[in-house]
Structures are given as C-alpha cells and as structure tokens.
Amino acid sequence: MAVSSSTPSPTPQRQARLVRRWYFWLFIVVAAYAIAAIMHWDARAKLWVVERMTPQAQRDASVWLPDYHAFIDGKAMTGLETDEASDLTYNPDTKTLFSVMGKHAFLVELNLEGDVLRKMPLNGWANPEGVAYLGGGRMAITDEREHLMTVVTVAPDTKALNAADWPQFDLGPSANQNKGFEGIAWDPRRGQILLGEERPAAMFTLKSDDQGKWQGDKVKLAYTTLNLRNLSALDVDPRTGNTLVLSADSHMLLELDPTGKQVSFMTLLGGLNGLKDTIPRAEGVAMDESGTIYMVSEPNLFYVFRKF
Template sequence: MLKMFKKRPARWLSIAACLGLLIAALDYLHWDDRLLFLWQERSTSAEQQAQSIWLPNYRAVIQAKPLAGLAQAENSGLSWSPLSNTLFTVTGRVPKLVELSLDGEVLREVELRGFSDPEGVEVLSDGRIAIIDERRAQLTAFYLPLDAQFIDGDSLASIDLGRSRANNKGFEGVAWDPRNQQMLLAKERSPFGLFSLPFPPAVDNVEASVPKLLELPSGQIFMRDFSSLAVDQRTGHVLVLSDESRMLLELDEQGNPVSFISLAMGFNGLTSSIKQAEGVAMDAHGTIYIVSEPNLFYVFKKQDS
C-alpha cells in the first residue's frame, strides 16, 4: 500500500510536468491565437476573400526542389522582378545574388563583394535591387547590369538602419510598397518589428546617418519571428514569413491579420514541413514562392475555393 501511495504522487507529478510543457509549447507557438483566428476566418465572406490574397486556398505545386549548386549557400530572402519575370535570392555563407527562374532553376550568380551578411533582397519598380546586410544594418540599392559578374558594395551608397542590440537579430526582411513609394522592413526578433521607410529616405540634415523609420503595429501578429516580407501589388496586402512559427501570414494595409497558412506537413498540400523558411515572394498573378535553408524551393498556387 505504501509503495502504491508513493507511485501515485510521482505519476501525478509526471502528468503535471507534461501538461506544463504542453501549455508552454502551445504558448510558444501561439497555437491558441491560431485556433482563435481559424474560427474568425470561418466568418469571412466570399467577397472579403476575393478582395484579399486568402492563403487558405493556396496549395503547394512544387515542393523542396533543390537549387542546383547552392547546397551550402544558405539562401535567404526572395523577390520577384516584374521587369525580367524572374526571382532573386541572396546567399550568406559566400555572399551572392542569385537569379532564378519561376520554377526554381538557377540562371546566374553574381558575387557580392563588400557585403557581410546579406539576408533580404527586393526588386524595386524601376529595376533597382535592394539588399539588406543584417550584420552591418545597411540597406544598399543598385542597378544590376546584365553582364555583371560581381557587385562592389564598398563603392555603393548605403543607408544605415541603426544597429540592433541583439546580435544577428536585426533587420532581415525587406519589401517594396509601390503604392506608397516606401520600403517595408522586418526586424527578425528580440523583439521583432515592422517598419516603413520612404525611399529614398529624407533626412533632417546632411549629417544625419540613420533615417527615420516609422514603426508599424505588430503586437497583433501571432508569430515568433519575422524572416521575410512580400507585398501583393494587386491588393496592397503584405505577406509575412516566420521561420520559427512555420507560418505565412497575410496582413491588410492597416496591419491587421487577414489569413494564414501553416508550413507544417499535411497543410496546404505539403508532404513535409518547410524547415527554416527564409524568403517569400509573389508575382503579378498571385503565385507565391518560398525558399528555405539550405537551398530548397517551393511554389504555391491559388486553387478554386
């Protein structure tokens, strides 16, 4: 009898510990927020869905396709170019700008000299390419010649974004908002944040080195971190990618969540989870592209509801 009495408290302690870990995991991954938002999505009308990106209707059509020759490159960031109808990503281990076809074929590689840790890339309306160097907290924009073999970042003007106190947790995502002629920037975490930056930025005086970033509301976003951003040119809505949360979230122009999809196995046609998603882009037709480290490529297309 005494042995049974001793075993029962130990068993209850084990159950309590497991429940505690489960609750902590649910809170860490924001599953409570996800379930609440899923319930709210059920009340979204067909008209509202048609006026948004509406991620629940997307399905993976290309999954985990290796980018040839970039297995050790650590891809990060992704952008669609309306001028060439191609994609651009950057690599961190050996800094490069890589152009891709829409089905994930490597078209060319351009060496990025003078860059330390390129994490985000975006193609502007006029064809310039903007790159965020996270470690240096700099934004550099330039025109890319068709025959370029390398870009010398040291010879280009850069915008100082202000260094983060959290090492390697600074600005990582960048997107061009053509409607408002501004950059949208995502700070990765500790804490995460969304910012807008008129481009080119205005400064109060010639000695000002850090432009005025306008912080956007992000407290309502149920994510652990921000990896990448993309703007839908049709609706003006923003896609926010999270590596740690394995999620892609749609925000409206006021920064309110509209829809989301999980990047875990079993959701939206995925046969395996997308691990370490680092870049997202959208083309003019609404097709969504994602790259993950080390060099995997994904395509999502909208299906009939």
C-alpha cells in the same frame, strides 16, 4: 463485537505511485502549454475562427492564404548545395526571381521553376539577409550584421556587385543587435520600403521613391498582432497591397491588411497545404502579379504555391 468499516490507509508503495502519476500528468499539461505558447497555437486557433467567419467578398479581395497549395514542393536548387538562401524577390520586368545567399555572399537569379540562371558575388557585404526589387533594375539589399541597406542596379550583364560602388543607408540599431533587419519589401502604392526586424518580430517603414532614394528615418509600425517567434521575410502583394510576413520559427506565413490586421495565414507544416514535409527553415517569400507565391528555405529548397 462491532466490525470496523474504515478504509485501510494506502501503503507507501501506492502513495509513491500516486505521486509519480500526479507529476506525470502535471508534466504533460505544462509541456502541452509550453508547446502551444511557442507555436502560438492559441493565436492560430483564434485566427482560424476569424477566417471561417470571413465573408466570401472579403476573401476574394485578399490574398487568402488557406486556398494555396504547393505545386513545387521542396525542389533542391542545383548549384547552391553549400549555400544558405536568405531571401527572395520577384522582378516583374524580367519575370525572374532573385535571392541573396548569406553563408557565401552572393545574389542569384532564378527562373520561376527554381533553376539557377546566374550567380553574382556580393563583395563587401558581411551578412546579406534581405532583398527587394524596387523597379528599373534597382534592388535594395540589407546586411543584417552591419545594419546597412544598399541600393544596387542589376543589369542583364551584371556579373558581380561591390558594396562600395552603391549608396548605403544606416538602418540604425535593433532591439537585438544579433537578430537585426532581415526582411525587406518595396510597397509601390505607398512609396515606402518595409523593413522587418527578426527578433522580437517588428516592422518599420522607410519612405522612399521609386529611384531608391530614402527620406528620413525608419518609423516603427504599431502592429500588435505579430504573434510570431521571429520574422524571416516580407513581401507586398502588388494586387491588393496586403503584406505577407514569413516566420521560419513559427512555420507560418501571415497576410496583413494595410492597417496591420491579420487577414489569413498558412501553416508551413507537412501534411498541410500540399506539403509532404514541413518546410525546414523558410527564409524568403515573393509574390508575382498573378498571385503565385514563391518561397525559399535554408539551405537550398524552393517552393511554389498557387490557389487550387
């Protein structure tokens, strides 16, 4: 009598386990892909490879963010516990920093260690989100909710600022009216203001002189490499002319050359670049003439990065 060599059919219980296992690994793959897409890990990996291949001479001619290390890591700014730091700018004339607070509208002056020197109420601003130093005591402040830019003069004895007292410029509509113009920086080499739209991340230029007088309408920059979940802040390196682009949602600081090409990046996650913990929500960035980078995060954390 012949003996059958056929394999027994799997039991219903085994079939159910195999299906559950298949769904489990499918979920893992889909979740990993989604996380990678959200965090732009593919873009980071590509940029990391490009960075590794960059000649030393080009690195020396740029900001080169991979060489930066946190020297002040998440210092709480005393006196701002109930506020939300929205942006940051460096004043080379006073060697101090200025930050706008969005929750309660005011401008605060800080020393380079993040200590509060004075607080100036911003009367008439609905939602100040960006600030840029233009020179001669002049600063441009953006109101994200009203889509306005106001140019003010801050003197050593200024105690408060009233929007109605200063010239304003209508920035026009944005792609998402609730996520408008959040980043702003002055580019003295090119005589223009840089504007950053929060979401979708985009950059614009507004021609202006060093007196803060604008000329014409804003022009969108055709940058196709802003692979960021949002744009939180901008600054221009006074030494190289390169632009720093900060993204709170992507936990990243990008360096762009004048053509918009990505040069380098720094990830703002705990365990990297001297950070003990991930920066919760990085909202402002500024650089001084020596290359030191300053950063603020909501609600009231202060950071300093230097090359090591």
